[in-house]
Amino acid sequence: MNKKMKAISIGMVMVLLTLMSAACAKKESGGGAEAGGKNVKLDFVWFADGNEGAIMKDIIKDYEAKNTNVKVNMIEVPYKDLSTKLKTMTAGGEPPALARISTTELGGFAKQAVDLSESNGGLEKYTGQFIDSLKPFYVVNNKAVAAPMDVTANGLIYNKTLFDKAGVKVPSSPDNVWTWDEFSAALKQVMEKGGAKYGLVWDFTPQRWSTILYQFGGSLMSPDGAKATINNEAGIQAVEYFKKLHTDGIAPTSVWLGGENPNNLFRSGTVAAHLAGNWMISNYKDISNFEWGVTYMPKAKQRSSVPGGKFAMAFKNSGVEKEATDFINYITTKEVNAKYTQEALFLSPRKDNAKLDYAFGKEMMEVFSNELNNTVPAAAEDWSKQTIVPKFSNELKKTISEIIVGKITGQAGLDKVAGLIDKAIGEEKK
Template identity: 65%
Template sequence: MTRKTWFKMSISVLLTAVLILLSACGSAGNNASGKQKSLDFLWFSDGKEGEVIKEIIKEYEQSNSNVKINLIEVGFKDIQTKLKTMLSGGKPPALSRVTDTGSFANQAVDLTPYVENAEQFQDQFIDSLKPYYVMDNKLVAAPMDVTANGLIYNKTLFDKAGVKVPTSPDEVWTWDEYIAALKQVMDKGGARYGMVWDVTPHRWSTLLYQNGGSILTEDGSAAAINSEAGIRSMEMFKQLHQEGIMPESVWLGGENPNNLFRSGTVAAHWAGNWMISNYKDITDFEWGVTYMPKGTQRSSVPGGKFLMAFKGSGQEEEAAKFIEYLTSKEVNSKYNQESLFMSPRKDSSTLNYEFGKEMFEVFSDELKNSSPLAANDWSRQTLISKISTDLKNHIMDVLSDKATPQDALDQMAKQINEAIGSQ
């Protein structure tokens, strides 16, 4: 080997060593601890959102090479039990998708220290959701999507009857006008029934708020359901059944309202925005979404899914960072648009959905015009879970003539006050 060749080889070895050292320093800069952080993420899916979240997670991991998101998928009916088991066993997930924020608020990480400005963070989301995720001045969760109750109608039957539905908030029907429209669709359009209504106290309570009532007082200290507005709501609901506008087979016989609407023989379905995705495969008739009628006021009932981080996971800061990412405008809009959900963000109320864009806008308007008492009631999920079945049973007692509206709601108020007292 010549001296010149030896010199060239020495320089080459030296340069290689320098490059290896620089590469190692760069890797340490991306992950100072040298150890990848693994976040368990408890998740359930209602539809296609599971595939959407997996794509978002992949993108996040590519930009954050020191983080691994371990998505743990369970069925919706099992999420509460699974989460409680993990928490009681001392092995909480880093974060979870939840519907019941109240039951887990004490175990939740307060996100306040992890966001730049808590007030500005909250202000990104629609006001009606605040009671669900801000408790005792703590950010116990963050909204991922929002739901609303609304009115889906059979356009083919309405057109056949010559009945035009409201196409703007300025044209919203009164309840009397709405009932008259349903009767006309039954008489001239051939509808067997005017409407079907989901068998849940949540959906029933929409009528309560439209009449100016509520389940609880504003401070949540006592029942308010047996007010004049509550009695009137129960009387109206019974009347809808007595006049044959609604079939007794749904609330009293267990018949599926979705199947009845799909049959093309029902003029309208009082349901939630998630049914837009459910009904998109209907081809036997045209259908759409219109505005719900108003009583003393307009109202829907807000709900949704939330993201919650948990104390004791060891990944509190990284979980909070990931939640902030998932609720950001760009990411949250992508998630809801592709999942056919509604975004809780004020700046994402109008999204470019592949299906039903105008329908989602109607649901969004219903939320904007909802009574604040609706969220005030339903955000108290620990209490609501104790009384929800009782309320459904009392409604059914009125429909089956086992109780008068006054007696049923007086008894319901007593049960609510007892539940409040036992908390």
């Protein structure tokens, strides 16, 4: 072969290799820029409380139709296994693209999270989309380590049938809410004239109990998180009033002392009211043996609920950080988040979704939303400290039970809990 022919052959080979390389690149990318770039799979670790998993799958289908290069793989785990699953994946060097997490997991995985505000116009612009009371939960060291998907609030569900029978009218607006003494008197009247066996059941959790703490002007910790404040005057007043509800027979001791399920008690139709979370609207949807509704909680020094919620977090070192962020941005838009929260009967964390057209319980959800809008900053500041709270929350629950039964005084009990809080704060600083 002469030099000219050899050069032509080499040239043809180079052209063929170039064409083959281009074809492979097109195949790898799923069709080029029009399809959105390279093919990616987003592992999405997910837990569900109700029907929200099915709703999210519909949302994922819509997203995949618009982004043909993206496949979202939902990895469903029971909530009790969520932390263990995420710890195993991240420790093994194979973190998921993203995960649905609760407030409990936020602090534990914050260091491994993508800062979602970086590519979304900065922290102030990003957090400005969502209600202010959630900010302490997902903003860590001036980084948005997650995006709110839904928000929860504590509130008051009541047996309308029993209240009507007793001739007791509930507050019709947030401008005329009861004081705690007025509320207690109303509950006694529903017990005496309406036939209620008990006036009020209250979920057996420290978070739900802390509702009354904030209403009396108390808090678990100081605003800067430097010391315990649960044992100050407001804290003692709150726990003593909680005890009084039990000693007066308004609240059954069987819940906080015997572990009886407050949901079952309310469903029986023999309880006037249930202090619980907004998710119980969905849980009680099937009650047919009596009418029920939602009214405003009473106040002491002030009104307050306790915020919580679920969040979407993207993980560093997944190799698909940008695509995971894009997906989170999509599911937290006004329109998509409205679909998700409406169909799941959740409260939306977005400021522009404050009033949604729920198929069930629209007015009830608006009352819970109002409770959230009147929540004091301390509630979120306390419960966002999830590397500290788990170290004393079980003891707090146990101590409250001991105060109710008279085993220990309110002051002595909360002094003991304050010591545990200060110890946990000290360990955190090391």
